[in-house]
Amino acid sequence: MSYTYEECKATADWLMAQTDIRPRIGIVCGSGLGGLANLLKDQVVFNYRDIPNFPQSTVHGHAGRLVFGTLKGRPCVCMQGRFHLYEGYPIQKITLPIRIFKLLGVDTVILTNAAGGLNQDFKVGDIMIMKDHINMPGFAGNNPLSGPNDERFGTRFPCMSDAYDRELQQLAMEVGQELGYGDFLREGVYCVLSGPSFETIAECRMLHRLGADAVGMSTVHEVIVARHCGMRVFALSLITNQAVMDYDSEEKANHEEVLQTGKQRSEQLERLVSTLVTRIEHNNIYA
Numbered sequence: 001m002s003y004t005y006e007e008c009k010a011t012a013d014w015l016m017a018q019t020d021i022r023p024r025i026g027i028v029c030g031s032g033l034g035g036l037a038n039l040l041k042d043q044v045v046f047n048y049r050d051i052p053n054f055p056q057s058t059v060h061g062h063a064g065r066l067v068f069g070t071l072k073g074r075p076c077v078c079m080q081g082r083f084h085l086y087e088g089y090p091i092q093k094i095t096l097p098i099r100i101f102k103l104l105g106v107d108t109v110i111l112t113n114a115a116g117g118l119n120q121d122f123k124v125g126d127i128m129i130m131k132d133h134i135n136m137p138g139f140a141g142n143n144p145l146s147g148p149n150d151e152r153f154g155t156r157f158p159c160m161s162d163a164y165d166r167e168l169q170q171l172a173m174e175v176g177q178e179l180g181y182g183d184f185l186r187e188g189v190y191c192v193l194s195g196p197s198f199e200t201i202a203e204c205r206m207l208h209r210l211g212a213d214a215v216g217m218s219t220v221h222e223v224i225v226a227r228h229c230g231m232r233v234f235a236l237s238l239i240t241n242q243a244v245m246d247y248d249s250e251e252k253a254n255h256e257e258v259l260q261t262g263k264q265r266s267e268q269l270e271r272l273v274s275t276l277v278t279r280i281e282h283n284n285i286y287a
């Protein structure tokens with residue numbers, strides 16, 4: 001089920017009729033990371049249920065609010081809660097807000113997620129700058145760009161080898177070092193699965209061998225849609241738990257731990273993102 005350009009535009013126009021804020025930066029908050037939205041000043045807030053065509057948030061840790069405001073003077077829009085494949089929505093519906101971002105005038109998207117660590121050097125609480133992804137549902141034919149292509153959004157066959165903006169990765173690394181986060185700042189490859197069941201031990205071992213450093217159930221679909229319509233992308237994973245790779249381990253992945261780690265690291269993650277936003281302005285690296 002695809003949304004037409006006109007349907008997306010109707011939603012964007014509906015939002016723009018109710019706020020004067022014209023965001024250039026769009027932020028998506030991962031599980032337990034919605035506190036980022038609270039940093040915005042002069043907020044105009046919409047509940048997802050009130051926005052035409054919008055899905056509803058159904059996952060604990062995803063508030064279901066679209067927050068407009070300014071972050072250190074920069075106009076932003078922030079999804080306090082995202083949608084996931086396992087909630088039962090068609091993939092085009094969970095990525096609809098990204099196209100709305102584009103039609104609102106956003107040119108840079110910052111995404112966060114909670115993820116399980118596969119890289120054995122990673123620790124719980126590490127923040128991983130995403131440098132690439134592996135799209136498992138895509139291998140099975142579940143890609144958000146399946147269906148008719150509207151050239152007003154982008155080309156039929158978008159490139160993904162440049163999906164994660166290198167300049168923004170570099171900038172985030174610099175900002176992280178300056179903030180004293182060097183000890184827990186990493187970079188790596190994120191693998192998306194459809195969830196909602198967490199991975200088996202054999203699956204974690206396989207994903208690690210395939211080159212994934214972290215595993216989760218989101219973000220990649222949003223990245224694909226954002227790149228398709230020409231927005232720059234920066235994404236961060238908070239390593240909320242270690243993926244279980246060993247049959248002797250007593251560890252069990254669970255959403256409570258995911259939310260708990262989010263709480264513990266939220267302050268640093270928020271500072272990293274908000275400082276990055278200021279630096280985007282100072283470096284004037286907008287297209």
Ligand SMILES: O=P(O)(O)O[C@H]1O[C@H](CO)[C@@H](O)[C@H]1O
Pocket residue numbers: 029030031032059082084112113114115195216217218219254255258
């Ligand atoms: O990716 P976000 O939205 O941060 O959420 C992550 O946390 C949930 C599992 O605890 C899954 O939804 C997974 O994708």
Ligand code: HPA
Pocket residue numbers: 114115116117198199215216217240241242243253258
């Ligand atoms: O271990 C995980 N696996 C999948 N998704 C997740 N989101 C947070 N942690 C995990």
